[in-house]
Amino acid sequence: MGPQQTNIMDPQLPTHHKAIVYDKPGHISTRIDTVETPRPGVGEVLVHLTHSGVCHSDHSIMMKPPTLAGQVGGHEGVGTIVVLGDEASCGTLKLGDRVGIKWVAGVCGTCMACLAGRDAICANVKISGLYTPGTFQQYVLAPANYVTPIPDGVPSEMAAPLLCGGITVYAALRKSGAQPGECVVIPGAGGGLGHLAVQIASRGMGLRVIGIDTGDKEALVRSLGAEAFIDLTKYSRDKEGSDKLVADVRAATPRVTGAASVIVCTGSNTAYGQSMSFLGFDGSVVCVGLPEGDSVPITGAIPGAMVAQELRIVGSAVGNRKEAIETLDMAARGVVRTHFTLEPMSKLTDVFERMERMEVQGRIVIDLSRVD
Structure with missing residues (x-):
C-alpha cells in the first residue's frame, strides 16, 4: 500500500479566502482580494495563517519591477497546518502544528550554497511574496521541509517578525x-x-x-x-x-x-x-x-x-533553517521579545506609508482574521 493521501480538502475549509495584493506595483497601494484556496501537493502543507509581519523588504518588492500586479506579498507568516499533501512526504508534521513561513519559501537543497547552509543564496531559491504567493493572506501553501516550528508559549503575533527580522x-x-x-x-x-x-x-x-x-x-x-x-x-x-x-x-x-x-x-x-x-x-x-x-x-x-x-x-542575507529554530528558541526562553503593533488587513497601505516616513517603532504585524 502506498502513502496515505490526505490532500482532499476538508469540507469545512473555505474554497476561497482573503488576500492582500499589490495592485499598482511601483506605488504604495494594496487591495484585499478574494482568491482560491489551493490544494497541497506531495511534500506540501496548507497553512491557515493568523498573523504576518510587515518588513521593509515587502515595501521594496511592491515599489520595484519586476513585481506584477496581483502579487500577494508578505514573508513573516504564522499559522496552523490544516492539510497535509501526504503523510510520507511531510515528515513528522501533523495537522494542527503551528508553523512559520519565512522570506525564503523553499530551496533546492542540492546547490553549493544549500550544501553550505546558505539558504538565502540558493541557486533556485523561492522567495515568499515575490512570484511565490506570500503571507499577506489567510491560507498559503508551503514546502513541508521548510516551515519552522513555533514553540509553545511564543504568541503567533510575536513570532511572526522573528521569521525574517x-x-x-x-x-x-x-x-x-x-x-x-x-x-x-x-x-x-x-x-x-x-x-x-x-x-x-x-x-x-x-x-x-x-x-x-x-x-x-x-x-x-x-x-x-x-x-x-x-x-x-x-x-x-x-x-x-x-x-x-x-x-x-x-x-x-x-x-x-x-x-x-x-x-x-x-x-x-x-x-x-x-x-x-x-x-x-x-x-x-x-x-x-x-x-x-x-x-x-x-x-x-x-x-x-x-x-x-x-x-x-x-x-549577510537571512539565516538558514537551523538559525530560524535557534531564533525561535531564544524567544521561547525570553531572550528576545518582538515589540509590535497589530493592524487589520485593510491597514497595510497605511503601514507602508508610515514605514516610508520612518514613523514605525519596532514592528507592525497584520492580524489576518481582521479584514477591516
Missing part, C-alpha cells in the same frame, strides 16, 4: 565574529531589525551594544539592553556633524578602541559611510539594511586602512 539579525551577529564582552554598534537600533538585534546581541550573545537612531527611540533601545545610545537628531548632516558622531561613538566603546563590529540595520548610505570609522582593529561591518536608489560604494573602505587594521566587510 529576528533570523536576519541573528545570522548577521554570528557572521560578525564579535565575542562575548566585545562591543557592537547598531545603526537603526529602534527599527524592526534593530530592536531585535539589540536584544539578541545583549541578552543572547553577551555583547555590549551601542544603539544609533532618532531620539524618540532612545527609551526603547535602552530598555532592550543597549549600554549607550547616540541620538542622530543632535548632529548636523554635514561633514562636521558626521565627524562628531563618529567621535562620540568611538568614545562610547570600551577603552575607546572602537567596536568589534557594526551591524547596519538601516537602509542608509550615510550609516554605511560612517560605519568603517566606528571599528577597532580586526573589526567587521555587517551589511544588513539595503539602501534604496542608486547603488553607492561604502565610504571609508580604503584598502590601506583595511589592511593596516585587518578590517572586514561582510554581507
